[in-house]
Amino acid sequence: MLKIADQTFNSRLLLGTGKYPSFEIQKEAVAVSGTEILTFAVRRMNIFEDSQPNFLEQLDLSKYKLLPNTAGAKTAEEAVRIARLAKASGLCDMIKVEVIGCNKSLLPDPVETLKASEMLLAEGFIVLPYTSDDVVLAKRLEELGVHAIMPGASPIGSGKGILNPMNLKFIIEQSSVPVIIDAGIGSPKDAAFAMELGADGVLLNTAVSGAKDPVKMAVAMKMAIEAGRLGYEAGRIDEKNYAVASSPLTGMVTS
Numbered sequence: 001m002l003k004i005a006d007q008t009f010n011s012r013l014l015l016g017t018g019k020y021p022s023f024e025i026q027k028e029a030v031a032v033s034g035t036e037i038l039t040f041a042v043r044r045m046n047i048f049e050d051s052q053p054n055f056l057e058q059l060d061l062s063k064y065k066l067l068p069n070t071a072g073a074k075t076a077e078e079a080v081r082i083a084r085l086a087k088a089s090g091l092c093d094m095i096k097v098e099v100i101g102c103n104k105s106l107l108p109d110p111v112e113t114l115k116a117s118e119m120l121l122a123e124g125f126i127v128l129p130y131t132s133d134d135v136v137l138a139k140r141l142e143e144l145g146v147h148a149i150m151p152g153a154s155p156i157g158s159g160k161g162i163l164n165p166m167n168l169k170f171i172i173e174q175s176s177v178p179v180i181i182d183a184g185i186g187s188p189k190d191a192a193f194a195m196e197l198g199a200d201g202v203l204l205n206t207a208v209s210g211a212k213d214p215v216k217m218a219v220a221m222k223m224a225i226e227a228g229r230l231g232y233e234a235g236r237i238d239e240k241n242y243a244v245a246s247s248p249l250t251g252m253v254t255s
């Protein structure tokens, strides 16, 4: 079970809700993925525009925990304003802090992320910050009291997979709160690898919404995350730099 704050989930897959070819495909992909947590940008809620379609209306919200994110924020203050808006809508108590510091790489601003997390914790939010794979920043966030750390595998939407497994492993090993690998996952192999490293979960969007067949990819991601977790729990063999015969060498017929 994945436990975030006082809430438990059977699925370790957190799914983003952007850029699906249609609401119908999104609905089906979400259903087959087995996810219980959906993330979305608060700015897409169309709270003030009744005439615009609201993707949330397309889903049976009783089945999912909503994890709004502060995408679009460039400062801690903006992130806090967006989070308050999400809370006021009555949809959630959790917030994914996303404060982008670079338009080209879409990497998070570490200083503003730390500041926003501190402010949101003080307001009673369940805070899940999206961070880079910086080991020290992850520690500082944990010390603040955040409820999960969400380091990126690689830049959002890049599909590059896990660029720095060593850093992610350090973050996972030092962390006493859940670590959810977020962003940059390109294929089921990346998701399985994240779980094999010991991550508590994976958050992904583009790999499913941008796949040729998003519904099939959603199933593949579900299976990959389950397989990766099982592999982690089973404990993989140590790698060796030489061959070791897999059959016993004693009692052979030939001399």
Ligand SMILES: CC(=O)[C@@H](O)[C@H](O)COP(=O)(O)O
Pocket (backbone or CB within 6 Å): 016, 018, 039, 040, 041, 069, 071, 155, 156, 157, 158, 159, 182, 183, 184, 185, 203, 204, 205, 206, 207
């Ligand atoms: C909005 C959000 O939370 C996602 O964009 C997330 O960061 C996933 O990134 P990928 O699209 O690379 O999976």
